[in-house]
Amino acid sequence: MTHDTSPAIELRGAGKAFRTPSGALHTAVRELDLTVERGEFVAVVGPTGCGKSTTLTLVSGLEEPTEGEVLVGGEPVRGIGRDVGFVFQQDAVFPWRTVLSNVMAGPRFRGAAKAEARERARDWLARVGLSAFEDRYPHQLSGGQRKRVALAATFVNDPSILLMDEPFSALDVQTRALMSDQLLELWAGTGSSVVFVTHDLEESIALADKVVVMTAGPATVKEVFTIDLPRPRKVEEVRLEPRFVEIYREIWSSLGEEVRITRERGAVHAA
Amino acid sequence: MPPESAALARPVSKPADRTAARARAVRNRTLLVQGCRLLVLAAVLGLWEWFARTGVIDPFNFSMPSRIWDQIWTWTAHGTAQGSLGAQIWATLYEALYGWAIGVAAGVLLGIALGRVRFLADVFGPYVKVLNAMPRIVLAPIFLIWFGLGPASKIASAVVLVFFPVFFNAFQGAREVDRNLVANARILGASDRRVTFQVVIPSATSWIFTSLHISFGFALIGAIVGEYIGATEGIGLLVANSQGTLNSAGVYAAMVILAVVALAAEGLLTLVEKRLFRWKPVQPGAER
Ligand SMILES: Nc1ncnc2c1ncn2[C@@H]1O[C@H](COP(=O)(O)OP(=O)(O)O)[C@@H](O)[C@H]1O
Ligand SMILES: [Mg+2]
DSSP states (O other): OOTTTSOSEEEEEEEEEEEOTTSOEEEEEEEEEEEEOTTOEEEEEOOTTSSHHHHHHHHHTSSOOSEEEEEETTEEOOSOOTTEEEEOSSOOSOTTSOHHHHHHHHHHHTTOOHHHHHHHHHHHHHHTTOGGGTTOOGGGSOHHHHHHHHHHHHHTTOOSEEEEESTTTTSOHHHHHHHHHHHHHHHHTTOOEEEEEESOHHHHHHHOSEEEEEOSSSBOEEEEEEOOOOSSOOHHHHTTSHHHHHHHHHHHHHHHHHHHHHHHHHHHHHO | OHHHHHHHHHHHHHHHHHHHHHHHHHHHHHHHHHHHHHHHHHHHHHHHHHHHHHTSSOHHHHOOHHHHHHHHHHHHHHOBTTBOHHHHHHHHHHHHHHHHHHHHHHHHHHHHHHHHOHHHHHHHHHHHHHHHHSOGGGHHHHHHHHHOSSHHHHHHHHHHHHHHHHHHHHHHHHHTSOHHHHHHHHHHTOOHHHHIIIIIHHHHHHHHHHHHHHHHHHHHHHHHHHHHHSOSSSHHHHHHHHHHTTOHHHHHHHHHHHHHHHHHHHHHHHHHHHHHTTTSOOOTTOOO
């Protein structure tokens, strides 16, 4: 079996071009080469609009690459894989389902019996601390609670590939730190491989084993940094360590340039 | 501790006063609004009655509230020329409900199907537009020829009136489903069928319900017009007969009865809607 030794995710010269309404081709990402090992937590940072979300949709199978190859578990991606979990940037919980029913959705969609789905859902709701809220509807929850529902709904499917698209960007700073810690705890028990997209460099260093810096759009991988901070980490504490600051400075010297390029382009467009 | 609790006690009592005052203000406003509503009604009816009695308007053509009331009372107590009033109401309601149910079912089904399947929308889109552009009420006489004097022709008129608003809302609802929700459902493992039933239809229901409110009115119109053109019973026939005997009070009385029926149906629908949309945040001040 080649599967067991192959990396969890591999992008080989992958690119994606969208057809714009006027018929022209718009390249979102190009020549992406990236490897995510099994059980590895990889954070992807890059300026807004550079193509981070597009990269995730390629890995998830929601979109197909127009160039190159995307492999998950050594196999080319064809459609949406069963092993993939995706936490979206915007709220994607079903507003007409209760909290419990939202978390049950994944197992039910995959054919689990109701009783089993309920049991698994209750287990994950307990882990994210929402047991008391299982009868509520999403609009009756705070933003952080809704995000935890989304996490539980994703983790309940036991994904070996976990894709997260700026999942905490809409939360306030304190909630975000809390959620990051919770994510690390949940992830530690699963051994899944994570690709975590963010535009927040601090968040990426605090969470990841590896930080991938992308260029201004159309994005490609600019540089990859290994984060050698020991685990388990608490995001609020790890930020204060000298090594953290060192790494931050090093990565920012690479990322800052791309952010500047993007900003200048925006200024040109606005003018 | 005591000084603190004393300090706390005062600010608590003030907001409580204010809350009570606010509640009183709200109650007073509600009373005022309802009082004025009654006043407007009384003024309109009073003026109408007065003008008719003093001959400012012709009571033969315009009738007057007291005569209309007498007419309703006569119908209720002694029945109409075509049978008891209850039977007439029921006949119309039966046709309207039947037509409404068929129209809604067809509208929702086709709306969702065309909203979900691009190919179907491309093929049938132009035809739906052409049919919708037609003034469909002129089909009523044709249905009378096709289906005869019985309820079938009225049901058919109701169906064609109900179908289009429901269809367009269901279509729009299916089109405007949050793409994130669909992507999320697919990632979680939902098949196309599951996406349709568990994501598209639930998110289209609020669109569909909006159309249900107006479309029941349309169903009543379809039934009444059908009856008016030719029938053996129903409120529409009551209107036609009253008109034939130059009984203007009868025409108005039938209208009043119809309005009451329509309002009752609307109330029932709102009740169902409230139960169905428990998951929706209540909009503050969304009283209707
Ligand atoms: N479905 C699409 N059709 C056309 N262009 C798209 C589409 N999705 C994304 N893009 C474009 O691709 C680029 C990258 O988008 P995205 O991956 O969302 O950026 P990021 O997530 O890094 O902010 C943007 O310029 C965006 O306008
Ligand atoms: Mg994005």
